Amino acid sequence: MRERARVGPWRLVLAAMVGLCLLTPARAAGQQGLGAEIAPGEVERLFEAFGLVQPQDALQLSNEHFPRFVAALNALEELRRERERTRRQLLVTARRLATQVGTADAVLEEHLEHLDAHARESRTLLRAAQETLDAVLDPRQRIRYRFFEQRMERRKLELVMQARGGRGDTSPRRPRAPNPQRRTRPDRP
Numbered sequence: 001m002r003e004r005a006r007v008g009p010w011r012l013v014l015a016a017m018v019g020l021c022l023l024t025p026a027r028a029a030g031q032q033g034l035g036a037e038i039a040p041g042e043v044e045r046l047f048e049a050f051g052l053v054q055p056q057d058a059l060q061l062s063n064e065h066f067p068r069f070v071a072a073l074n075a076l077e078e079l080r081r082e083r084e085r086t087r088r089q090l091l092v093t094a095r096r097l098a099t100q101v102g103t104a105d106a107v108l109e110e111h112l113e114h115l116d117a118h119a120r121e122s123r124t125l126l127r128a129a130q131e132t133l134d135a136v137l138d139p140r141q142r143i144r145y146r147f148f149e150q151r152m153e154r155r156k157l158e159l160v161m162q163a164r165g166g167r168g169d170t171s172p173r174r175p176r177a178p179n180p181q182r183r184t185r186p187d188r189p
Contacts, residue, residue, distance in 0.1 A: 055073070058144060059148065060141065069137070073133060083125065086118060090118055093111065097111055133145075
């Protein structure tokens with residue numbers, strides 16, 4: 001039977017810091033509820049920090065193995081953020097070019113090619129970073145990590161939606177008016 005890894009003091013400090021970050025905005029504002037506590041962008045950053053603390057138990061990583069995993073995970077997450085940030089910038093430029101009067105089609109084609117090249121390069125770089133992370137884990141840990149990542153992403157989206165929905169908006173939601181243009185399924189009225 002595998003012996004459970006001890007919790008290192010640095011891990012407890014990190015968990016305490018994440019907890020304090022989650023509680024501090026609520027105390028400063030004197031409000032309750034997640035939406036009043038934190039902005040959606042802050043939820044994502046704090047959740048990433050929280051995601052660094054949780055995998056040791058979820059993946060059953062030893063204290064010796066954990067720092068290599070964290071280094072590979074940090075590299076992957078930073079690459080994801082950087083590539084997404086660049087993609088968004090390219091899309092903003094594409095929108096600006098497409099809405100400008102007089103932009104030549106050749107300019108638009110060139111920018112689309114640049115966008116496609118960025119997407120191809122991103123896939124290659126992200127695949128390599130994922131392979132680096134996978135190299136740190138055994139096959140069972142890799143499977144556990146895939147499920148862990150899925151659970152964390154789902155939870156992060158739930159928290160972001162709560163934060164967006166709870167931003168001082170206490171009025172009841174109005175039902176949408178029916179749209180006569182919308183097609184209904186034959187099995188439903």
